[in-house]
Amino acid sequence: MSEIFLDTETTGLSYKDGHKIVEIACVETKDLIPTNNVFHKLINPRRNVPEAAFKVHGFSEEFLSDKETFDKISDEFLNFIKGKKLIIHNANFDLEFLNGELGSIKKNLIDKEAVIDSLEIARNKFPGTSNSLDALCRRFNIDLSRRSKHNAMLDCELLREVYINLLDAKEPKFDLPTIEQNLIKSNNGEKDYNKKILHISKAEIKDHEDFLKSELKKNFY
DSSP states (O other): OEEEEEEEEESSSOGGGTOOEEEEEEEEEETTEEEEEEEEEEOOOSSOOOHHHHHHHOOOHHHHTTSOOHHHHHHHHHHHHTTSEEEETTHHHHHHHHHHHHHHTTOOOOOGGGEEEHHHHHHHHSTTSOOSHHHHHHHTTOOOTTOSSOOHHHHHHHHHHHHHHHTTOSSOOOOHHHHHHHHHHHTTTOOOSOOOOOOOOHHHHHHHHHHHHHHHTSOOO
16 A cells, blocks of 8 residues: 655745745655655745745745746646545645645646545544644654654655554554464364474483482571
């Protein structure tokens, strides 16, 4: 199964208020292992970047002015995520912007059924506590030293680590029933865990008895 860990950075908190996407990052994994296939774009929002947003991600209007606009990268983005499960932290936020941008240029919208919201998983697992990406990284002892600013690509990498911990999937799980069935099949229907019996020689028994007699006479205390 292929998955996409996805994150965006924006000029503000709501697409309905005229804010736009300035960065999209997607990291592809297969069974949660990175495939090294990524999609990463910085985007010209064609509007100013408020100071509050600049403090979060560090992308200024001037810096973004020569980047491609969303309509120019939309087909490549849609092809990259096509047919894959999307894993997003606080998915409603990102989907509002992504579907807002896609709808404005008459492109197919992202189906919510294809999206897993890791924030919902975290809230169910740790109710009543902070479940921001930073808080979850601290909970799971994931290194945050590189995260001086919000960065979509780095956040995707951190989210993958968080998601693995949320699923308790850090180590492969052994399918013991299957192993037992295969064991039975390989032994013509009989269970054979280890039928070899080790016999102790008379000499070894005598050596052991002599050892106990001599050692028990000593005062160890």
